[in-house]
Amino acid sequence: MKIAEKLKNKKVTLSLEIFPPKKQDAFESVKNTAIELTSLKPDFISITYGAGGSTQSNTSDLAQIIENSGTTALAHLTCVRANLEQLKSAIKSFKDKGIQNILALRGDFPKDAKEGENIFPSGMNHADALVRILKDEGFCVGGACYPESHPESVNRDNDIELLKRKVDAGVDFLTTQMFFDNDMLYSFLYRCQSAGIHVPVLAGIMPITNANQVARMVDLSNAYIPRKLLAICDRFKTSPEAMYQAGIAYATDQIIDLISNGIRGIHIYTMNKPEIAKAIIRNVDSIIAATNGE
Numbered sequence: 001m002k003i004a005e006k007l008k009n010k011k012v013t014l015s016l017e018i019f020p021p022k023k024q025d026a027f028e029s030v031k032n033t034a035i036e037l038t039s040l041k042p043d044f045i046s047i048t049y050g051a052g053g054s055t056q057s058n059t060s061d062l063a064q065i066i067e068n069s070g071t072t073a074l075a076h077l078t079c080v081r082a083n084l085e086q087l088k089s090a091i092k093s094f095k096d097k098g099i100q101n102i103l104a105l106r107g108d109f110p111k112d113a114k115e116g117e118n119i120f121p122s123g124m125n126h127a128d129a130l131v132r133i134l135k136d137e138g139f140c141v142g143g144a145c146y147p148e149s150h151p152e153s154v155n156r157d158n159d160i161e162l163l164k165r166k167v168d169a170g171v172d173f174l175t176t177q178m179f180f181d182n183d184m185l186y187s188f189l190y191r192c193q194s195a196g197i198h199v200p201v202l203a204g205i206m207p208i209t210n211a212n213q214v215a216r217m218v219d220l221s222n223a224y225i226p227r228k229l230l231a232i233c234d235r236f237k238t239s240p241e242a243m244y245q246a247g248i249a250y251a252t253d254q255i256i257d258l259i260s261n262g263i264r265g266i267h268i269y270t271m272n273k274p275e276i277a278k279a280i281i282r283n284v285d286s287i288i289a290a291t292n293g294e
């Protein structure tokens with residue numbers, strides 16, 4: 001099913017994200033994770049796309065497994081180190097495997113890039129070009145957005161202007177980068193509305209269940225870490241079980257506040273840990289059901 005249809009029909013959706021294995025011998029284990037996640041009955045599961053190497057076909061393989069188990073899949077696709085032919089072949093493979101939803105991404109500059117390397121041999125150095133190709137192929141297309149601005153952005157206004165360009169290329173919905181302060185999202189949504197961006201925006205929630213995660217997450221996303229979350233990490237960094245419980249509670253609290261304030265899509269970055277998604281869903285399933293009038 002196309003995700004745009006689900007977003008139209010429900011007041012609140014809940015979706016989950018997994019990443020494919022880097023090494024082929026771990027495929028079976030990630031496949032089992034994906035199947036376990038489908039048992040939580042999310043509205044869809046998204047599968048990230050590696051910027052190089054063997055994980056690329058794993059994205060479409062996992063998406064197909066998820067679809068075959070009766071759960072909608074959202075496959076990610078990036079333009080990094082792929083020429084037009086390779087992108088077209090990846091798109092064909094998604095189509096052949098029955099995937100209807102793709103998150104169109106430019107991708108990050110690889111850390112091992114050599115000076116002068118052409119990272120985007122297709123000529124598509126921004127996601128909007130990929131969005132157009134995918135729309136022409138009949139896919140339901142998502143795009144990424146950044147409540148605290150993309151790290152390469154000149155400024156917040158320019159970031160929103162360029163996001164509008166991507167949405168106008170045909171994006172059906174947006175998924176946000178992780179954020180830990182809901183006010184960052186509310187302020188971003190206000191700026192989106194003012195700029196004429198009216199597609200659904202799904203809020204990306206990253207549960208912090210291990211204090212060491214925080215530095216990595218800031219490095220990855222530039223996200224602001226509120227004092228409350230810093231205090232949790234500081235207080236419980238040496239008690240893994242307490243940190244785990246506090247991290248689940250923090251993510252739960254974020255989600256309840258988002259739903260209370262009318263946010264219609266919650267997307268949980270599961271880090272391939274079904275037990276984390278399970279614990280959070282247990283905390284919010286009645287809230288989501290009640291909001292959806294179930």
Ligand code: FAD
Pocket residue numbers: 047048049050051076077078103104105106107108109125126127128143144145150151152153158159162163165166175176177178204
């Ligand atoms: P774009 O939309 O192209 O934006 C990149 C930068 O260029 C921004 O600064 C933007 O303001 C600017 N820009 C946009 N359009 C234009 C234009 N037309 N002209 C000039 N400037 C422009 N990475 C992976 O490798 N695999 C994944 O599976 C993956 N999944 C992700 C899922 C989500 C929800 C998010 C938020 C990110 C994900 N990423 C993934 C990371 C993503 O690839 C990086 O953040 C990347 O740097 C930007 O990708 P984008 O699609 O947002 O790029």
